[in-house]
Amino acid sequence: MTAQNTTAATPAAKTSAQSKALTPIAWKFPITYTILALVSLIFFGLIGRDGETTFRIATSGDLFAIPDVVVSSTVAGLILSLILVVMAATSVYLALKRITLAAWFPMVFGILFVVSFLAWAGGGSGGVIPLTTLLAGALALSVPLIFGAMCGLVGERSGIINIAIEGQLLAGAFLAAVVASVVKNPYAGLLAAPIAGALVAVILTFFAVKYWVNQIIIGVVLNVLVVGVTSFLYSTVLTEDPELWNARQKLPDLPIPLLSDIPILGRVLFDQNILVYIMYVVVIALQIFVFRSKWGLRMRAVGEHPKAADTVGIKVNFTRVRNTLLAGAIAGLGGAFFTVGSGLAFGKEMSAGQGYIALAAMILGKWNPKGALLAALLFGFSKSLGNTLQSIGTPVANELLLMLPYIVTVLAVAGFVGRVRPPASSGVPYVK
Template sequence: MTTLAPVPDQAVVEHRRVTVVSWKATIGFGVVTALFALLLVLAPRTGNAAFRLATDGDLFTLPNLSVPGMATAWICVVVMALLVLLVGLLSARGRRVPLWVPVLFAVVFLFGFLAWAAAGSDRDIPFVRLIGGSVLLAVPIVFGALGGVIGERAGVVNIAIEGQLLAGAFTAAVVGSVTDSPWLGLLAAIVSGVLVAAVLAVFAITYRVNQVIVGVVLNVLVIGLTSFFYSQVLVPSAEQLNDTTRFERIAIPLLSKIPIIGPALFNQTVVVYLMYLAVPAVWFALSRTRWGLRVRAVGEHPKAADTVGIKVERTRWRAVLIAGGIAGVGGAFYTVVSVSSFGKEMTAGAGFIALAAVIFGNWDPIRAALAALLFGFASNLEGALSIVGAPVPSQFMLMLPYVVTILAVAGLVGRSRAPAASGEPYVKE
């Protein structure tokens, strides 16, 4: 006879929770803090740094802010080090870093850097001009990043953002010049962005060609076509085809008179105000609507979405076309807002910086827009530092936006996860 061991009434099951800890954000913040501290040690400066906060027409005048340059910079280093410790503690516990932490880190670092750069200068830094210029430089990047977020949320990697921006700038210049209407130029830019996106969708979604290769080829194609037509068509007939009417600035009553932020944010053109509306609109559409739910479904698990009746290819097609139209608005900025004519490769890699903003923003519209603003600020620093005569080589300032892009993608994004089916063509079984 075989004796069976008694079975306990309740089996004790040990549940182990496995937490994936990412130290990328901690390392990234720490490296930036260490490099800034090293800069202060190797290149100390003396004197105060002055910031001009007021402009003509403010509701009330703010006095200029004068701070001791080196002392302020070292205080900022201490604050940055504390934020590094906070990020490290959150990472060790497997918790997500809140959005306000990288935003505060960036603000503290930039203020400390400007205080160091302007120390001892007899000129002050025009703070309002610095913010306003950063917003303007960020506009095409924001629109490109929004297009990238929508595409990747649907499962399509939109490497062709650069081509969509450039095509939008070209068509806006031509149509705006012929019709003498910036509104028609803006509409033409949207159409051209949609057309470039349609080519991407045909090959990437319908014919399932590698999405990265298609995007790169489209960028090269658009650069070649616009450069050819610029040389052969626009240059000989510049007055008729390459001299657009730009949007005028529209000051919003009362808001435009708020000190510091008023002139910088609320005395802008229609395209900038469209950016203010587009960011929350894209977030709401992706997060709170049925269309957004379907887009996210086909980007995460297209087979499951197909099982419940969602047309995967149709949903991806619509998302890619919408993304192209939004990127086209960013392209129009160059020729109906910034300047009044088209130039060869005038986007200067803004589409690729927009892709970095998508990754930096963790595929979230609001985070991606904030990342784009950071890149815009980095691009605008050269002008501000040249005013105060900062000892920073101009070559370094020219490459600063791209350095920030590399740091953002490589170290400062922390834990990030792209949509599971991003870049993967869907084959219905």
């Protein structure tokens, strides 16, 4: 009996081994890790910069004090670079064995590379890297990106491509600033912002669902339209009486007792205004509802196979319109962060392309709320990193630092996303 089982299992085992051997080796990530490890070893380790770098962890008012970490720029860069080289070699070995890397691997690799870069950047002049300020800035700069990515996710999961996120962010910022200024209350502006985003979504769905206009084209047109309308109103109305129409109104910070006093994470996560806390709720709610609710099931059904959804009684176009309006409201909230969320007056084109980066975050996150959140945080961190390095003074050119978030966006989408499959019927009008 045992011999028969062994004999029967042998062909299956051979077939499995042959199938595994025929699987192409994925070289993209090992090559990327190897290049980054060599860059770190050569520039941050072997060449390096003389001097020390101080990593400031704690801030005044923390629950307990954590001393600064002072490292030699060259030594730290060399040690971290050697670890990166070992990790890159490991990735090559696993690729040859056709073993998929664990999810934590790229995150750890990225963190070590960034720390190595920071140790190099702070050297020479005795630079101080304020970690809490760096992370807090990253979260703040990520807020509109996260709202925008969630907007695009809900729309595309429903079958509507929303290129108009940029316009929805800008419209939300404009209406939030105007309403908050007139009412003299930032919370009024916060309530008005999602209305602006939803109004842009009304135009998008009207042409995309009723008249089957190409959704990418109508999205681009809407972005141009919102830029034109807000710029015109800014020049003709807001600038004539800024105290009435465009005065600064800022949402107050609402620190959570005890949690806000935790070093690093407390200041970053739990000492924020209500808009940031709403962002937490939106991401968590979407992560649950998209995959574990009847609403999410219907949304994914009309985005993947609308005809099948229609046959079981789901109103495809109604579902698409309703969800796209909800998505527009989410983007409007993200736009509010530019004005009432940051305490700034409205300015022309102040969204500055954040809607397109939010789309990239959604794609990098593979239409998953959790993935889109991490991608948006990556882009926000890259921009905050550029701002921090400018403030401490580094040998990196200012122009390159300003380009950093866009370079990261291009590299992430082109190099790390690979082949991704959007919802099958995204951008395809449904005709019953």
